[in-house]
Amino acid sequence: MADGINMNAIILTAIWGIVMMLAGAFIKNKSTPKYLAIGGLVLIILANGIELNWQEPLFAIDVKDMLHTNSFNLTFIAVMLVCTLLYFLLNGRDIEKVGNHVAEYFALIFFVLCGVAIVATFNTLLMLFIGIEIISIPLYILTGSDKRNLKSNEAALKYFLMGSFSTGIMLMGIAFIYGGNTSASFFLDRINMGAGTMPVMIAIGLVLLLISMSFKVSAAPFHFWTPDVYDGAPTVFTSFMATIVKAAGFFAFVRLFENAFGTVQPQWQKLIVVITAATLLIGNLTAVFQQSVKRMLAYSSIAQAGFMLFALFALNEKAKEGLVLYAAAYSLATIGIFAVLIKMNDYTIDGFNGLAKKQPILALTATIFLLSLTGIPLTAGFQAKFYMLLAAVSNGHQIWLVILAVLCAAISAYYYFRVIQAMYFKDGNETVEQEWDVTPAFKALLVITAGLIIALGIYPNLLLDWLHY
Amino acid sequence: MQTLGIRFPELLIWSPLIAGLLCFILKNEKNSKAIALFSSIITLAISFASIIYANDKQLSGLQDNYVWMKYLGASFSVGLDGMGHLLTLLTAFSFPLIFIATYSNSYKNSSSFYGLMLLSQAGLLGVFTAMDALVFYFFWELALIPVYFLSSKWGGEKRIQATFKFFVYTFAGSLLMLIGIIYVYLQTPATPTSEHSFAISAFYNLRLSVAEQFWLFWLFFTAFAIKMPVFPFHTWQPDTYEQSPTAVTMVLSGIMVKMGVFAVLRWLIPIFPAAVAKYDTLVIGLSVFGMIYASLIAIKQDDLKRLVAYSSIAHIGLMCAAIFASSQNVNHVGMQGVMIQMFSHGINIIGLWIVIELIERQTGVRKISQLGGIAHKAPVLTIMLVIIALANIALPLTNAFVGEFMMFSGLFKFNIWYAAIAGVSIILAAVYTLNMVQKVFYGETNALTATVKEIALHEKLVLAVIVVAIFLVGVFPQPMLDLTKNAVTLIIGKGK
Numbered sequence A: 001m002a003d004g005i006n007m008n009a010i011i012l013t014a015i016w017g018i019v020m021m022l023a024g025a026f027i028k029n030k031s032t033p034k035y036l037a038i039g040g041l042v043l044i045i046l047a048n049g050i051e052l053n054w055q056e057p058l059f060a061i062d063v064k065d066m067l068h069t070n071s072f073n074l075t076f077i078a079v080m081l082v083c084t085l086l087y088f089l090l091n092g093r094d095i096e097k098v099g100n101h102v103a104e105y106f107a108l109i110f111f112v113l114c115g116v117a118i119v120a121t122f123n124t125l126l127m128l129f130i131g132i133e134i135i136s137i138p139l140y141i142l143t144g145s146d147k148r149n150l151k152s153n154e155a156a157l158k159y160f161l162m163g164s165f166s167t168g169i170m171l172m173g174i175a176f177i178y179g180g181n182t183s184a185s186f187f188l189d190r191i192n193m194g195a196g197t198m199p200v201m202i203a204i205g206l207v208l209l210l211i212s213m214s215f216k217v218s219a220a221p222f223h224f225w226t227p228d229v230y231d232g233a234p235t236v237f238t239s240f241m242a243t244i245v246k247a248a249g250f251f252a253f254v255r256l257f258e259n260a261f262g263t264v265q266p267q268w269q270k271l272i273v274v275i276t277a278a279t280l281l282i283g284n285l286t287a288v289f290q291q292s293v294k295r296m297l298a299y300s301s302i303a304q305a306g307f308m309l310f311a312l313f314a315l316n317e318k319a320k321e322g323l324v325l326y327a328a329a330y331s332l333a334t335i336g337i338f339a340v341l342i343k344m345n346d347y348t349i350d351g352f353n354g355l356a357k358k359q360p361i362l363a364l365t366a367t368i369f370l371l372s373l374t375g376i377p378l379t380a381g382f383q384a385k386f387y388m389l390l391a392a393v394s395n396g397h398q399i400w401l402v403i404l405a406v407l408c409a410a411i412s413a414y415y416y417f418r419v420i421q422a423m424y425f426k427d428g429n430e431t432v433e434q435e436w437d438v439t440p441a442f443k444a445l446l447v448i449t450a451g452l453i454i455a456l457g458i459y460p461n462l463l464l465d466w467l468h469y
Numbered sequence B: 001m002q003t004l005g006i007r008f009p010e011l012l013i014w015s016p017l018i019a020g021l022l023c024f025i026l027k028n029e030k031n032s033k034a035i036a037l038f039s040s041i042i043t044l045a046i047s048f049a050s051i052i053y054a055n056d057k058q059l060s061g062l063q064d065n066y067v068w069m070k071y072l073g074a075s076f077s078v079g080l081d082g083m084g085h086l087l088t089l090l091t092a093f094s095f096p097l098i099f100i101a102t103y104s105n106s107y108k109n110s111s112s113f114y115g116l117m118l119l120s121q122a123g124l125l126g127v128f129t130a131m132d133a134l135v136f137y138f139f140w141e142l143a144l145i146p147v148y149f150l151s152s153k154w155g156g157e158k159r160i161q162a163t164f165k166f167f168v169y170t171f172a173g174s175l176l177m178l179i180g181i182i183y184v185y186l187q188t189p190a191t192p193t194s195e196h197s198f199a200i201s202a203f204y205n206l207r208l209s210v211a212e213q214f215w216l217f218w219l220f221f222t223a224f225a226i227k228m229p230v231f232p233f234h235t236w237q238p239d240t241y242e243q244s245p246t247a248v249t250m251v252l253s254g255i256m257v258k259m260g261v262f263a264v265l266r267w268l269i270p271i272f273p274a275a276v277a278k279y280d281t282l283v284i285g286l287s288v289f290g291m292i293y294a295s296l297i298a299i300k301q302d303d304l305k306r307l308v309a310y311s312s313i314a315h316i317g318l319m320c321a322a323i324f325a326s327s328q329n330v331n332h333v334g335m336q337g338v339m340i341q342m343f344s345h346g347i348n349i350i351g352l353w354i355v356i357e358l359i360e361r362q363t364g365v366r367k368i369s370q371l372g373g374i375a376h377k378a379p380v381l382t383i384m385l386v387i388i389a390l391a392n393i394a395l396p397l398t399n400a401f402v403g404e405f406m407m408f409s410g411l412f413k414f415n416i417w418y419a420a421i422a423g424v425s426i427i428l429a430a431v432y433t434l435n436m437v438q439k440v441f442y443g444e445t446n447a448l449t450a451t452v453k454e455i456a457l458h459e460k461l462v463l464a465v466i467v468v469a470i471f472l473v474g475v476f477p478q479p480m481l482d483l484t485k486n487a488v489t490l491i492i493g494k495g496k
Helices: A008-026 A032-054 A071-098 A102-121 A125-143 A150-180 A200-216 A225-232 A235-259 A262-288 A293-314 A317-342 A360-374 A380-394 A399-425 A440-458 A461-467 B004-026 B031-052 B082-101 B110-129 B133-154 B159-187 B200-205 B210-227 B236-243 B246-268 B273-300 B304-329 B332-363 B379-392 B399-414 B416-441 B457-475 B478-495
Strands: B063-069 B074-079
Touching (some): A008 A032, A008 A102, A032 A071, A032 A102, A071 A102, A071 A235, A071 A440, A071 A461, A102 A125, A102 A235, A125 A150, A125 A235, A150 A200, A200 A235, A200 A262, A225 A235, A235 A317, A262 A293, A293 A317, A293 A380, A293 A399, A317 A380, A317 A440, A360 A399, A360 A440, A380 B159, A399 B133, A399 B159, B004 B074, B004 B110, B031 B110, B063 B133, B074 B110, B082 B110, B110 B246, B133 B159, B133 B246, B159 B210, B159 B236, B210 B273, B236 B246, B246 B304, B246 B332, B246 B478, B273 B304, B273 B399, B273 B416, B304 B332, B304 B399, B304 B416, B304 B478, B332 B379, B332 B399, B332 B478, B379 B399, B379 B457, B399 B416, B399 B457
Antiparallel strands (some): B063 B074
16 A cells, blocks of 8 residues: 555545535534534544554545655544544533634634644645644634634734744745755655755754744743733633644654654754753743643643653654653643633632532542643553653663753642642632533543543553554 | 462552542442441451461562553562561551541541542552562552642641642652663663563663662662651651641651652662662761751650651661661661561551540640640550650660661661761650650649540550550561561672
């Protein structure tokens, strides 16, 4: 079977995005788009599963080797799709509340997923660029979707300006690499590094690509947009941006640098070391001072990015496995904690006071999500961090960076546990009675998400077996 | 080798784990207390049975093994050797005592309370039986989480800050150890199924270079030193002991600190002998300094809980010093002393906490200056307390005498000056312990203590069991010494 024809996910997400858009024109009922979206996503997951399990593509299209699929990136796509499904199921009702164009929101999310599938499989710099843009543009719209909210508008504009800027940098990087490449090709494996030090043009291109990708995954010092955008965007969409989009960005980042520049890793590894250290420190230290849980989670997403950067630092088999595991663990936990957060009236940490008494299931599952983000054993978050540390240590050289990372993980316990303390050990304000928009189905889904996290924490091979398939 | 005996380590973990989860699921406020007590007694029975059926093999005997993470070479592997037997026995023996002694207490949400207690017991038993580094790390953390929740939920006024400090300290320490574990793992040779292995035998057979040992030693030792705690890593301990509910303080000081001592013996000395040889003087110096320092602070304490907390730092300091002294000098006596003292200290300190708990429950205070004359009102309590207090200062005939005597002989052979300075702490222990006994139990009764009543039957029973254990081990320590003989030979043989 030739490479590059397994693209069920890419085509189906794009088609379903269009279906959702058309549905928006014809369906006036507010809750129908949600079911349509969930149904479509289930079909896409099945199609992707068929491809992963039996290597059976529905669409046999010759892509001239511009996309590459293997069990590794198909598994990653599957993880992202399943996380999105959970996200739809948990947050469907809240997406409906954002505004009047429900079907369009779902359509945009499907387009993002199409981009995710492209950046997970790209084999040329052009496909990478297209994938990143397909992800970014719907996100600008989603960020500003709460039209009457000034903060949402501000966030969207900020995101758009900064995002376009970084896209420009990426394009320039690609141009430099194309220009400096003696074989004049966009294909990742045909970039000519030359012997010894790499040519200046390639080096400049590499640095520019590094900067723009760091921007996309909000690695320091290119992270400044993250807290404002995450805070300003409607919380449901923050949840999506902080999880699926971020994980996909990392996956693209790692694939780009592995396939295009993997052979000259010693020449750029120092840069990654600096970025990783800065991301860990800035993300964790700033998160400590946040009073709003939503903003804290924004900084925590930067901090977690620091750990994911280890995949880029190590760039070995364990790192790639770890990245998929990390993407799953981090996305599940973050989707879960955001789903709980959306139900709160008060986003400050004090707003969580006494939640254990009022909503024991919400508090218990939120605790599991937070423990997973901290990296406590028995949760998927531990396995993910463990794999990253394993990859980094086996890479050898920079043990101090690993030690810095675990000290930062200890700091992260501080801000995650503040929420747990508020929920369990502090008494809530009894006078403020809030309406809980919490259905039994929602609780059951939270429990399922938490169950998945614990299952992966006890036996990560549930997921890793697919990579070794 | 599918004999009955081979399943014991597993059973030890399952029994409290299942009972703990049962408490959570049933959510029955009344019955959870009974479930907890019942399961802890079953665990004790399993522990006894495992010792009786022990076919005295070192590490390979009594071991359960399941493939867990096949790509990494980690297996769920638990087993019992002599040292494991001793500490699982301590854990299994302590929990029924704790449950009975606090039987009259009623905790809010008691199902969660007892559920978490049992989960922490499962974690502790896992730590003492783990034969795979990753399994060890898992349980090491899992023992911590329930205790964190217990202390933060049911503790004193400043509980949230105090227990959080404790949590962050130990969490940071454990993560450093995790890096160490990963590094050592990556040096292990390939097995038939994977590139490297987390099995303890692979760790033991490794010959790490001296330079590697030097820095790896600190990654591991920091984690263990925080847990024990050894000066200067002890600052979390008095606050946490003071703020935790007494039942949890018993678990913390009686059993959890032994995790640190145990881990040094099992995961440090045999794996990094060269580093131990290099840093032994430093560690012993810290320990001995900590002993004197903690004892001096203990003299000044007015709060009973803080007094016992500092006294515990001093006792653990002696154990730590004796380990490092004995492993270098191939001193079996000193190492045997550590073993027996791990058990004795656990029993004695739980006894002290029980007495404090009984006093606090009746009078509502723990301040030495506000108490007095309890002996007139509660003679049985007083007799028991005096015996336990004498064991705390290691008088002959008590269990602590055996252990401390042997440990001092180990320290003496290492360096006479260290032994002499450490010896001062015994005198200081007598000062603060007897001072406490005198002020709290003798003298005039006051308004607070006038209403004190004699303790109930089940409480007498618990203290009597402890007193019997004190004398039994004090007069006839040989069975216990035989139990750990092979473990000591192994540790010293590897650590030389």
